[in-house]
Amino acid sequence: MMAGLVTVVVLLVAMVVAVPVAKRFGFGAPLGYLAAGLAVGPAGLGLVTNVEAIAHASELGVVMLLFLIGLELRPARLWVMRKSVLGLGGAQVGVTAALVAGLGIALLGLPVPAALVIGFGLALSSTAMALPMLAERGLLANQSGRNAFSVLLFQDLAIIPAVALLPLLGNGSVPDADGAWVAVAKAAAAVAVVLVGGRFLLRPLFRIVDRAGTPEIFTATALLVVIGTAVLVEEAGLSMSLGAFMAGVLLSDSEYRHEVQADIQPFEGLLLGLFFVSVGMGTDLPALMAQPLRFAALALGVMAAKALVMVVLARVAGVPVAGAVRMGAVLSQGGEFGFVLFGLAVAGGSMTQEQASAAMLVVTLSMIATPFVFAAAERWLVPRLLAKPKRPFDSIAEDGSPVIICGFGRVGQVVGRVLRMRGIPFTALEKNAAQVDFVRKFGNKVYYGDPTRVELLRAAGAEKARVLVVALAETEESLRVVEVARRHFPNLTLFVRARNRWHVHQLMDRGVENPVRETFDSSLRLTADVLRELGVADDEVARTIDTFRAHDERTLVRQHAVHHDEGRLIQTTRQAAEELQSLFEADRAER
Structure with missing residues (x-):
């Protein structure tokens, strides 16, 4: 044995x-x-x-x-x-x-x-x-x-x-x-x-x-x-x-x-x-x-x-x-x-x-x-x-579009569809050739090219455009586009898709105000639907979601100052959780 x-x-x-x-x-x-x-x-x-x-x-x-x-x-x-x-x-x-x-x-x-x-x-x-x-x-x-x-x-x-x-x-x-x-x-x-x-x-x-x-x-x-x-x-x-x-x-x-x-x-x-x-x-x-x-x-x-x-x-x-x-x-x-x-x-x-x-x-x-x-x-x-033979990037004839969208995937396409519905012209840049060919079948105006290249942004009219939407899925590519735009095209107002809190802090380091977290709003909407299904009144659902949103955004800004220090970042996370619990307890006591 x-x-x-x-x-x-x-x-x-x-x-x-x-x-x-x-x-x-x-x-x-x-x-x-x-x-x-x-x-x-x-x-x-x-x-x-x-x-x-x-x-x-x-x-x-x-x-x-x-x-x-x-x-x-x-x-x-x-x-x-x-x-x-x-x-x-x-x-x-x-x-x-x-x-x-x-x-x-x-x-x-x-x-x-x-x-x-x-x-x-x-x-x-x-x-x-x-x-x-x-x-x-x-x-x-x-x-x-x-x-x-x-x-x-x-x-x-x-x-x-x-x-x-x-x-x-x-x-x-x-x-x-x-x-x-x-x-x-x-x-x-x-x-x-x-x-x-x-x-x-x-x-x-x-x-x-x-x-x-x-x-x-x-x-x-x-x-x-x-x-x-x-x-x-x-x-x-x-x-x-x-x-x-x-x-x-x-x-x-x-x-x-x-x-x-x-x-x-x-x-x-x-x-x-x-x-x-x-x-x-x-x-x-x-x-x-x-x-x-x-x-x-x-x-x-x-x-x-x-x-x-x-x-x-x-x-x-x-x-x-x-x-x-x-x-x-x-x-x-x-x-x-x-x-x-x-x-x-x-x-x-x-x-x-x-x-x-x-x-x-x-x-x-x-x-x-x-x-x-x-x-x-x-x-x-x-x-x-x-590996397929490298396809040359598209040549772009500048047409004075006020909006440039970098990345025409699931996020960039929603932005583009709404702009087109409002009659606002835009120029979309996408690095995935297969994605470009696919969305073009539906009449979308999108060009094949690497939006991290300053020459491509200049050809797309970045010097005269008003808004640059950065909807890229890859975090590092997103940060490079922001750096290029900040350095060469200070006239642009940036709206940037953020993958997570770390990405938000990196964007804030580069001077981007209010990055849009891609799953944050949808998660809050889902939470609101869950609360309503559980019998919570609409006004109380709205107050709960607004309280959480405001507190999370304040915490995000506060953590930006210490995001390079893991110990202090953990400490602020714990403090934020305690503060949020106190806010909800106080709100419950008032009712």
């Missing part, structure tokens, strides 16, 4: 140390977990030796990941994705497997059965690695992220027929027909049980548990659904991950989806991390040290081949260059199902233990290298591919 607890402590310490360091240097959590496994495993410090037991337990992380993915994929959405799943995913697996198998036969002299198994195994990518890397950068919702998920989903489905066909490669004989039909029947029965049971039993089950009002039992029920479905499907000879994915899809339309997701997420994150730790611990460092260049070349060669195939197929499917490169980088590694396939292939006689160990080491090295490759692509390659 104590030995098991010591192992848990060692693993947790390694994870707590390695993951923040990896994320600090921009390589993502998976690399941190792999490094932790390498450090404490048999080939490292040797603090943990029961690698196989940990690997079995950690498989639940992949299972829960697929369940959560299923929760996000409603059946209607899954149907919409069918073309990318079957088309792009099928092409990736088929082409990559054929290419890797051909290279294995031509360059390494592998027997055909072993080459086919290795080709297919290395064509698979790591769902557990790719999806977290995409999620960390918020890329799952864009086109390349969705397509990458489609490919991964097809790979998870493809492992089923691959495992079923392995006996054909073992000794060249066709497996017993009766046994094959029994296996197919078991698999079909398991899928039917999951689909029918999920359709008619899951919601009533969660409804009964929810009425009990015991949160921990609800969590236990969610875990039972995930693990029970996975075990049922595995017993039928299918992938545990596939069973969990189906359960997630069946629950995706239910009213309990979000609560189940919140209960499962913490277990998924920790167990998925443990999966990568087990991969790191299982790395055959002695074999790698014996032939480091050979294995490094094999891993890099596989990654290059997979990335090239993925980029070409993605481009054929209409994915932009930057998205295709991103898909190639994130899917270039081998996957966790490769370990399963190679182990079964050894048991079936289609490849030797030496070949399987070498293939597993290549998969591990590719998984270790992928966070570096993906981070490098995201930092240096993708931004250059996304």
